[in-house]
Amino acid sequence: MSPTGSIRSSSRRxxxxxxxVFGWITIMLVTDPSSGLGEQWTYGAATWFVLLWLLLAETPLVRTQVAVVVAFATAVEYTFSLGLKVYVYRLDNIPAFVPPAHGLVYLCALALGRSPVVHRWRVPLVAVALSAGAAYALWGLLGTDRVDVLGAxxxxxxxxxxxxxxxxxxxxxxxxxxxYLELLGTWLGVWEWQRFDPTGLIEIGNPPSGVAGGYGWFDLAALTVAPVLLRAWERLTQIGRPER
Structure with a gap:
């Protein structure tokens, strides 16, 4: 395959x-409000299937990054949702589809970020994200009945x-x-952010305007921790192997 053809194939994938990911998350969020625990477990199993299917063609590094995100994000979910009640899900639980969905979110962001099409429009896309994010954060501070300090x-x-x-x-x-998923999920009532943090001092939007910046810490963990884990695993698997 020519370099041009390879780039086009990579971009399409x-x-x-x-x-x-956008489609699957939309389906989950739209159908969840009418679902019980049994349906949530079914959606959870299906979401794991979608995630693992998409990971089949990925490198060991990407798979490790996704695993780190899922582990880190799940710990945050149980701490800040079930524990501290910063936000609560409709059934006061962590829906079974949430942990694998975090993996899908990371994989989606990674795929968009490495796409040749996105790279071609790198400067304007970063500018659009910054401008839209700034406008949203300003609206969260001044344009709603909540002063969205956490979002800012x-x-x-x-x-x-x-x-x-x-x-x-x-x-x-x-x-x-x-x-997208935070606006849709809160609008449908799948989860709701409380008005204040546990200290009662920091007001929070529903959802927080800059919530993508909070998710960014999951991605930073993946980018920094995954290579270390992968190297450790490779060294471990080399132990006991005869030298050639």
Whole structure:
């Protein structure tokens, strides 16, 4: 295959991943309000299947990154939702589809960030994400009945990721998918953010305007921890093997 053909194929696959993730998350969120625990477990199993299917063609590094995101995000879910009640799900639980969905969100952002089409429009897309995020954060502070302080703080994190991060286009993709799912999920009542944090001092929007900046810490964990884990695993698997 020619270099041009290879680039086109890669771009189609990356954009295809994004379409699958956006579509699957939409299906889950739209159907969840009328679902019980049994249906949530079914959606959870199906979401794991979609995630593992998409990972079949990925490198060991990407698979490890996704595993780190799922582990880190699940710990955060149980701490800040079930424990501290910063946000609560409709059935006061962690729906079974949430942990694998975090993996899908990361994979979607990664696929968009590495897509040749997105790279071609790198500068304007970063500018659009920053401008849209700033407008949303300002609206969260001044335009609603909640003064969304947490959202503004997280937007500051997003600015840092977009301007100083090692994988800036990944955060462009993250801004798109996370803003979409948070707006849709809260609008449908799948989850709700409480008005204040546990201290009662920090007001929170529903959803926080810059929530993609909060998700960005999951991605930062994946980008920094996964290579270390993969190297450790490779060294471990080499132990006991005869030298050639």
């Amino acid at each position: 990356d954009l295809g991943i994004a379409v699958v 703080f997280w937007f500051g994190c997003l600015v840092a990721f977009l301007t100083r991060g090692r994988s800036r286009l990944l955060y462009v993709g993250l801004f798109a998918i996370v803003t």
